[in-house]
Amino acid sequence: MKVGNISQTVWNRSVCRQLHIEEDEIFFPPSLxxxxxxxxxxxxxxxxxxxxxxxxxxxxxxxxxxxxxxxxxxxxxxxxxxxxxxxxxxxxxxxxxxxxxxxxxxxxxxxxxxxxxxxxxxxxxxxxxxxxxxxxxxxxxxxxxxxxxxxxMTRASEALPGQELVLCGYAGLEGTLRILAEQKDELAKRFVPAFIRKTKELENQLAALDAIAAARCAGASAIHQVGEGGIFAALWELGEASKVGMDVDMLKLSVRQETIEICEYYGVNPYQLTSAGCILMTSNDGDSLVKTLEGVGARATRLGVIRHKKARVITSKTEQRYLDRPAPDELMLWWERE
Missing domain, CATH: 3.30.1330.10 (PurM-like, N-terminal domain)
Structure with missing residues (x-):
């Protein structure tokens, strides 16, 4: 099989169908x-x-x-x-x-x-x-x-049509830091010491406990951490969990310049790169939630809108495309190459 998380088809066929679940005794049935x-x-x-x-x-x-x-x-x-x-x-x-x-x-x-x-x-x-x-x-x-x-309890399945989608944190930052940790000597030849030092200091951005607590107090509905497969996979997972669609403005995705530089050097797609500390949230008032998150020092942006229709649309300037099923995480592919 391919590196990374197994596909939804493999999960349904070879994992989920083999499990016998007593729904009344558990809070989270096994799922991707x-x-x-x-x-x-x-x-x-x-x-x-x-x-x-x-x-x-x-x-x-x-x-x-x-x-x-x-x-x-x-x-x-x-x-x-x-x-x-x-x-x-x-x-x-x-x-x-x-x-x-x-x-x-x-x-x-x-x-x-x-x-x-x-x-x-x-x-x-x-x-x-x-x-x-x-x-x-x-x-x-x-x-x-x-x-x-x-x-x-907050669930990823609680996103509702009409709610606004908010992104807290930076897409691809975890993967960037892991690549830097593994290739610090090589990257030190490519980038100046100040760049390397500044990037390493971003590790504290991966701890999102305060931002998550603030979002819950502010009435965030569905909350979902961006995992393997990056922001694109997380958007798909949120949509699947809540059985909803969405319109997302790709230009609003927060990505650090350090991530862009290192990803370009290794040919890695930052939007499909593992992103612990980056959190998707839905709210009835996205602007208010953004202000709350910024108040605790977090980076936040209003990303789009949850729709009743199942289409998951990514817009970039004048171009539109539909969100694909999650692809293998770029960090896994990088490890396979390197």
Whole structure:
């Protein structure tokens, strides 16, 4: 099969049809659009469903040689909990190392991940690390857990026709930082030190917990983190989850100049590049939501409108095209080439 996430057809045929799901016992049926799983505490099972206290968890994995590679898994997992309305509590890690890795590198990786978790106010509650001859690059699996009330749960399926679509954060930034971390020596020959330093400093933009909390307080309806496949895949996923269409102005997509420069150098499409920390939201008042997000220091822009019709239209100046099914993530394709 092709690298990256499996296609919707493969998911439906080889995954979903094999599962037997008790709808009354779960909050998020398995789907391509939903990264989280949730269940009620045993003592809460007899209460009204909307008043139940829910334990929620999600996982993310990354691979690569960079010392900060695990940070990106943690950012993604914590943001995924936050967009569903959960208060993150803990992160558990599993790390697979290559036989060539030295102990000092493992120590550096843990220091990086601990710093991210401390900033987010969560604890690393478990670490399992092992050396495996089966892996080519170090792989970090992060499982984040939290809790929330069922009545405060936000779903990607809650976008409604007539609502406005807002983008918080920068498309392709996560993928840009991961490429930079892996190819810092090569890119240092291409770009001036100030450019490299400024780009590295953008990592703190991947932590979107404050922006997500502000959006929820401002009445955002559907909230969905941009994942693998980039902003184009996330728009498709939001549309599929809510069974809606949309009109999107491509010129409003926020992309850092650093992303454009590095993507052009490697021939990578930034709109199909993994983007943890970049969040799609819908609201009855997009301009008000944008102001709220800007008030907490986030980059935000009104991207388009949700439509009742199923067509998902991307407009760029005078050109229009329909959104395609998600393509393989550009970072995966870059790894395959490089």
């Amino acid at each position: 659009e939903e990264p989280c799983s949730a269940f009620c505490l045993p003592a809460e099972q007899e209460k009204s469903k909307k008043r139940k206290r829910v334990v929620i968890y999600t996982n993310a994995e990354v691979f690569g040689d960079a010392v900060n590679v695990g940070n990106f898994a943690i950012y993604r997992a914590l943001n995924d909990l936050a967009v569903r309305g959960a208060c993150p509590v803990s992160v558990s890690l599993r790390i697979l190392l290559t036989p060539s890795i030295v102990e000092e590198r493992l120590k550096e990786m843990i220091v990086c991940m601990e710093a991210v978790c401390q900033t987010a106010g969560v604890s690393i509650t478990g670490v399992k690390a092992e050396v495996s001859p089966a892996v080519t690059y170090p792989i970090v699996f992060a499982v984040a857990a939290g809790y929330m009330g069922a009545e405060s």
